[in-house]
Amino acid sequence: MVETSKTATLVIDDKRIELPVQQGTCGPDVVDIGKLYAKGDIFTYDPGFTSTASCESSITFIDGEEGILLHRGYPIGQLASKSHYLEVCYLLLYGELPTTAELEDFENRVTAHTMLHEQMTYFFRGFRRDAHPMAIMVGVVGAMSAFYHDSTDISDQWQREVASIRLIAKMPTIAAWAYKYSIGQPMVYPRNDLDYASNFLRMCFSVPAEDYVVDPVLARAMDRIFTLHADHEQNASTSTVRLASSSGANPFACIAAGIACLWGPAHGGANQACLEMLREIGTVDRIPEYIARAKDKEDPFRLMGFGHRVYKNFDPRAKVMKESADEVLELLGVEDNETLKIAKQLEKIALEDDYFAEKKLYPNVDFYSGVILDAMGFPTSMFTPIFSLSRTVGWIAQWKEMLNDPVQKIGRPRQLYTGAESRDYVDIETR
Numbered sequence: 001m002v003e004t005s006k007t008a009t010l011v012i013d014d015k016r017i018e019l020p021v022q023q024g025t026c027g028p029d030v031v032d033i034g035k036l037y038a039k040g041d042i043f044t045y046d047p048g049f050t051s052t053a054s055c056e057s058s059i060t061f062i063d064g065e066e067g068i069l070l071h072r073g074y075p076i077g078q079l080a081s082k083s084h085y086l087e088v089c090y091l092l093l094y095g096e097l098p099t100t101a102e103l104e105d106f107e108n109r110v111t112a113h114t115m116l117h118e119q120m121t122y123f124f125r126g127f128r129r130d131a132h133p134m135a136i137m138v139g140v141v142g143a144m145s146a147f148y149h150d151s152t153d154i155s156d157q158w159q160r161e162v163a164s165i166r167l168i169a170k171m172p173t174i175a176a177w178a179y180k181y182s183i184g185q186p187m188v189y190p191r192n193d194l195d196y197a198s199n200f201l202r203m204c205f206s207v208p209a210e211d212y213v214v215d216p217v218l219a220r221a222m223d224r225i226f227t228l229h230a231d232h233e234q235n236a237s238t239s240t241v242r243l244a245s246s247s248g249a250n251p252f253a254c255i256a257a258g259i260a261c262l263w264g265p266a267h268g269g270a271n272q273a274c275l276e277m278l279r280e281i282g283t284v285d286r287i288p289e290y291i292a293r294a295k296d297k298e299d300p301f302r303l304m305g306f307g308h309r310v311y312k313n314f315d316p317r318a319k320v321m322k323e324s325a326d327e328v329l330e331l332l333g334v335e336d337n338e339t340l341k342i343a344k345q346l347e348k349i350a351l352e353d354d355y356f357a358e359k360k361l362y363p364n365v366d367f368y369s370g371v372i373l374d375a376m377g378f379p380t381s382m383f384t385p386i387f388s389l390s391r392t393v394g395w396i397a398q399w400k401e402m403l404n405d406p407v408q409k410i411g412r413p414r415q416l417y418t419g420a421e422s423r424d425y426v427d428i429e430t431r
Contacts, residue, residue, distance in 0.1 A: 067313035113169035142256035176203035231394025271370035274305035305367030321368035
């Protein structure tokens, strides 16, 4: 961050307050209001923090108007088409693309940590048989601090590194075991001879009676889903991880907090909501009815999977995800699936209808990822756990960056208080 020669002047009655203006590498300048309360005895009011920069970061940049998403300066489209998830993990964690030797070492370290402590199997069995996989993930990830005491001291750089690798390595195992537990099947252990995505798919779909041979097309599609969801700047769950971290909480508690936040339907549950909408529509002939409802301002119905809060143009992740969706649907031969027929027809309408073009309601990454995961055989209850698995590296990168930031302090948002003024307690007999 660079402090420019520019300043912003805030005038309140007859008081003038000069505030410095900071400039980043990309994006708009930022007015530094850190000393506003001290100078002017006044706070700012910004519900949702939509106009407030809570930190300085060099990890991810988004320009929603132009449809740009960069990780450490690299466009997401290039990373998704030319790279793979673990290489992107290295980039997010360490700031640069790895050499061949560095990548091999990183992949070996991740692979060596994919197994869970055996006593954790009993922890899974403590949940009800019909527990949602996200509920299990929140509990199990939080409980990792009870099993891995040697990587909870955030003041120790080496322990931070060990915790980072453990979380990235074990999250697919945790997600797969949560899925297996929810459907009553035995848990499948990871295998060190498989790549990250293939290992996850095998742990989800193989059974002791019959092994599961992972198709390379499905593994590549799964890897792309991981890559496209790896980080997304200061969203709700990432901000939650940073806020939890600001108190000095251990890394497992911080990531569990991020998972809990991601569970919300307005955040990580969007692809699940999209698929549920497609199933609600039911048949292709009912699409016009739902399109009309989406255009009706008086109808609360919204087309899920279209448009994005940040992107006012094409979601840059959606193009790559669409390519994967086409490949997966062709491979699996699911053209006769009514839900997928509805998805394809909705996509066609959204790209041709002037209403959607004017509103910039293009199919987003959630639309295509939901279609892919459904075609692979995942129930909707697993969509958000897979999102959590993917986003773990982004949370960790942001967590590590915050711990190394000398100006960060414990999070303490202010408020605009509108409750009762000071008043005296009244005895119950006289109320």
